[in-house]
Amino acid sequence: MVRVYRNSTELMNLHGAPIYMADMLNACLRGRLNLFLQGDTGSGKTQLAADAMSYFPEGKSLFILGRNDMDTRELFQQINLEKLKTAKSSSEIKELTDKIDANLIVVDELPNCLPAVRAQVFNLFDGYIEISGRKYNIGKDYSVGIATGNIGQKFTESSNELGRALKDRMHVIIDTDYFKPTSADTLEILSGNTNPRVEFTQEEANSVNIIKSYKQLESELKKQIHFEKMLVVNYLIHGLDICHVGGVLTSKTKLKESWPNKVDSNQQGSDEALVLPVSIRAAKSIMRLSTALDEIAKSKGGKIDADFGDFDSMMQAYKFVSAYSGVLNDALVQEKYNGDKYSAMDALIEATKGEFERQKENLARMVEMVKKGKKIKGISDEFQGRWSFVEGTLEGLVKQS
Ligand SMILES: Nc1ncnc2c1ncn2[C@@H]1O[C@H](COP(=O)(O)OP(=O)(O)OP(=O)(O)O)[C@@H](O)[C@H]1O
Ligand SMILES: [Mg+2]
Structure with a gap:
């Protein structure tokens, strides 16, 4: 049948x-x-x-x-x-x-x-x-x-x-x-x-x-460290938590009910006021869904791009895990995207891709160091603000590899 x-x-x-x-x-x-x-x-x-x-x-x-x-x-x-x-x-x-x-x-x-x-x-x-x-x-x-x-x-x-x-x-x-x-x-x-x-x-x-x-998927996720996916998932948990209030960096999560209204007006149109970070639970779902989607795409002849392949499947998994999970600012989605949560997620993905493209070389250099087992020290000015999670992520990856 x-x-x-x-x-x-x-x-x-x-x-x-x-x-x-x-x-x-x-x-x-x-x-x-x-x-x-x-x-x-x-x-x-x-x-x-x-x-x-x-x-x-x-x-x-x-x-x-x-x-x-x-x-x-x-x-x-x-x-x-x-x-x-x-x-x-x-x-x-x-x-x-x-x-x-x-x-x-x-x-x-x-x-x-x-x-x-x-x-x-x-x-x-x-x-x-x-x-x-x-x-x-x-x-x-x-x-x-x-x-x-x-x-x-x-x-x-x-x-x-x-x-x-x-x-x-x-x-x-x-x-x-x-x-x-x-x-x-x-x-x-x-x-x-x-x-x-x-x-x-x-x-x-x-x-x-x-x-x-x-x-297979479970054991794959356990036995291999996916550097790129780990960086993306930590960006979603930690990077997206950063926002500006009164010109000072702070955490959206800690703002509680004051998010998004307290966010600086010059950031009101950006992701700072549009979306909350993902929870650890959602992050787990995103990792699994992205890996499952990779498998399905491969079985249909898809080829994973060396530069942005992992990023792309993580973003698609992010879109479908998060759109209806309560992280979006519904009022802003209404105002800017006619209430269409998926359009809002697409815009977020576009912006995130821009962020990762800007950091691509810096990140690649760091991942190379981790893979060679070199000690990460003196992380440069490149990873500040919403990127400050990179240092801890790399330290963790060094320990695991
Ligand atoms: N995409 C589809 N492919 C094949 N059949 C479909 C599709 N969409 C609807 N149908 C057929 O239309 C009828 C109604 O679909 P179904 O009962 O699954 O809708 P529903 O979304 O569950 O509706 P409701 O919200 O009323 O429960 C069924 O006979 C189903 O087989
Ligand atoms: Mg039904």
């Missing part, structure tokens, strides 16, 4: 290869990153999530429809945990949770779930369930979640409970409305099958082995 979801709108071009929505889904599965699909009604979110099930053997994925009359007991029933109510000791509970062997859990229309159910769904996505304050791992070393929802952008705002929970627990949030299928796609979709229901497909015979790819 073939996957049903069609969409040939490019999310990006990476290393010369086009990356589509289905590739992004694949990258999230390989990176074991929980994916939230939001968007207008009827845009194929459920279909894409259902297609994801075809990457796993039959019986290793679960599909749950979020309903506001489902309580945790019913959720547990759906994941074959109905015996839980009779289990008394924690060892009995463990025996039951060990038996849950789903690799993929799809929750359609997650915003309909009650908060208590939602909390357990997020736990399941991360590979455990929580009973009386104790965590019980489910019986698999790989589990990932995909959820969908269509109540608009409001619920990803950190002001509400669902928004916060989504940002904390979903690693990648994609607004599918910005990447609609082309007219050629819709022609093909409509000429094939006009049944408006979602089709569920079986595992594809030649399917990439997601779990194997995931394990």
Whole structure:
């Protein structure tokens, strides 16, 4: 059987290869990153999530429809945990949770779930369930979640409970409305099958082995130090934290609620007022997503550019991890980019590329020194202000290599 979801709108071009929505889904599965699909009604979110099930053997994925009359007991029933109510000791509970062997859990229309159910769904996505304050791992070393929802952008705002929970627990949030299928796609979709229901497909015979790819990716990230990626990720965590208030360098994070209003007026149009630094959690997701995207681009014939290849995939991963993660200044995005978070991220990527191009030679010289095992000392005036993270990064890299 073939996957049903069609969409040939490019999310990006990476290393010369086009990356589509289905590739992004694949990258999230390989990176074991929980994916939230939001968007207008009827845009194929459920279909894409259902297609994801075809990457796993039959019986290793679960599909749950979020309903506001489902309580945790019913959720547990759906994941074959109905015996839980009779289990008394924690060892009995463990025996039951060990038996849950789903690799993929799809929750359609997650915003309909009650908060208590939602909390357990997020736990399941991360590979455990929580009973009386104790965590019980489910019986698999790989589990990932995909959820969908269509109540608009409001619920990803950190002001509400669902928004916060989504940002904390979903690693990648994609607004599918910005990447609609082309007219050629819709022609093909409509000429094939006009049944408006979602089709569920079986595992594809030649399917990439997601779990194997995931394990390779994990060990790859552990055994090799990616100098360029480390510099980029530290720029996103530390470099983007720097801003000017009253002509003095300070930290956006420390400004708390005063960011972005306190930022000097001559910097109001720059990234200083547009974006907060990424969290360490987001940084981890970015590393994984960029590596997964590299693999997919390579499998499509892409060639990683020696100078900016790592930078490019890190930036694309940054875009898709961060756009809906709450780091953007929504008022400025509204004012300058008509509310389009992806345009704002594109502008940020452009500006960051300029920054890295200016520092390219300085950075290359430093990386060369680290690779040769030379001691980094007297880091010159080149790495000041938002670049002051470079010194510590290099020291860390010297220690590791
Ligand atoms: N890109 C697509 N490729 C193939 N089929 C599609 C695509 N988009 C939508 N469809 C088909 O259109 C119908 C509606 O899609 P689906 O139920 O996945 O939308 P949805 O985004 O989940 O909508 P809702 O927000 O109402 O749940 C299904 O039959 C589905 O197979
Ligand atoms: Mg749906």
